[in-house]
Amino acid sequence: MKNTAVIGRFAPSPTGPLHFGSLVAALASYLDTRAVGGRWRLRIDDVDQSRSREAAIAEIPASLAALGLHWDGPIQQQSSRTAVYAEALAGLIRAEQAYPCGCTRREVAAQAERGPAGMIYPGTCRAGLGAHRPARSWRFRVNDTPIRFVDRALGVQTTQLDTEVGDFVVRRADGLYAYHLAMVLDDAALGVTDVVRGADLLPATAPQIALQQALGLPTPRYLHVPVVYAADGRKLSKTNAAAAIDTHQPIPALRQALEFLNQPLPEPRDTLRVDELLDWAIRHWTPSQCMGAKA
Numbered sequence: 001m002k003n004t005a006v007i008g009r010f011a012p013s014p015t016g017p018l019h020f021g022s023l024v025a026a027l028a029s030y031l032d033t034r035a036v037g038g039r040w041r042l043r044i045d046d047v048d049q050s051r052s053r054e055a056a057i058a059e060i061p062a063s064l065a066a067l068g069l070h071w072d073g074p075i076q077q078q079s080s081r082t083a084v085y086a087e088a089l090a091g092l093i094r095a096e097q098a099y100p101c102g103c104t105r106r107e108v109a110a111q112a113e114r115g116p117a118g119m120i121y122p123g124t125c126r127a128g129l130g131a132h133r134p135a136r137s138w139r140f141r142v143n144d145t146p147i148r149f150v151d152r153a154l155g156v157q158t159t160q161l162d163t164e165v166g167d168f169v170v171r172r173a174d175g176l177y178a179y180h181l182a183m184v185l186d187d188a189a190l191g192v193t194d195v196v197r198g199a200d201l202l203p204a205t206a207p208q209i210a211l212q213q214a215l216g217l218p219t220p221r222y223l224h225v226p227v228v229y230a231a232d233g234r235k236l237s238k239t240n241a242a243a244a245i246d247t248h249q250p251i252p253a254l255r256q257a258l259e260f261l262n263q264p265l266p267e268p269r270d271t272l273r274v275d276e277l278l279d280w281a282i283r284h285w286t287p288s289q290c291m292g293a294k295a
């Protein structure tokens with residue numbers, strides 16, 4: 001069944017080479033999109049240019065291609081979209097949905113309680129900056145309406161942004177646009193209908209939905225898949241030097257990722273090609289089984 005209206009995406013941050021954790025996220029999104037004949041887009045999430053590495057921007061697409069994970073259309077890159085983010089922020093400011101915050105990290109940390117998504121901003125600058133306090137960052141003004149969405153594996157999720165998250169940063173003190181703002185604008189620009197990503201980003205979903213609503217953007221469907229943890233219990237990430245995928249051995253890497261996602265595997269045979277393995281995996285893709293995977 002072809003459903004070209006479905007658009008999925010993989011959006012890695014280019015902080016290092018593709019590792020097993022990012023392969024799992026890429027593969028889940030790829031299979032989920034291809035299983036319904038949708039288009040799969042690739043975006044390089046380099047909005048945080050201080051953490052981006054030029055080499056990784058070239059390496060990640062090459063690794064995906066070597067693994068048979070071919071994307072549709074041009075690669076989108078956040079660093080080229082600053083004007084779009086600026087315009088959206090200006091709109092939020094005009095609508096009084098964003099306000100300047102003069103607090104330093106240390107000031108917030110001294111007053112804030114910790115919520116599921118980090119420090120809950122106590123609202124210090126909500127009613128205006130105090131005298132002689134310069135604006136540092138810009139924050140999105142959340143309200144007390146609960147945000148509800150249905151995760152395709154985890155079911156109904158409800159977040160009370162005002163008490164669990166607080167007003168969050170949309171433009172950072174260093175002048176960079178924050179991840180939530182960039183991400184919702186980029187997904188909307190690509191026409192993404194289905195976000196499939198690691199469950200470490202589950203707490204990011206409600207703030208992102210609140211921004212979509214404020215900016216008049218559609219909310220995609222969400223599927224969060226298990227995150228790969230290192231032996232020491234931390235999430236595998238490019239910054240804690242998870243080993244790069246050996247793209248000369250695509251079949252073992254893909255089989256391992258399928259196994260991690262709790263998906264069925266074809267009988268091993270020496271003649272199996274990468275495209276055959278992926279076709280098989282697309283036909284047998286069962287998203288509801290992902291969360292049964294070892295977390």
Ligand SMILES: [Zn+2]
Nearest residue numbers: 101102103125
């Ligand atoms: Zn403040």
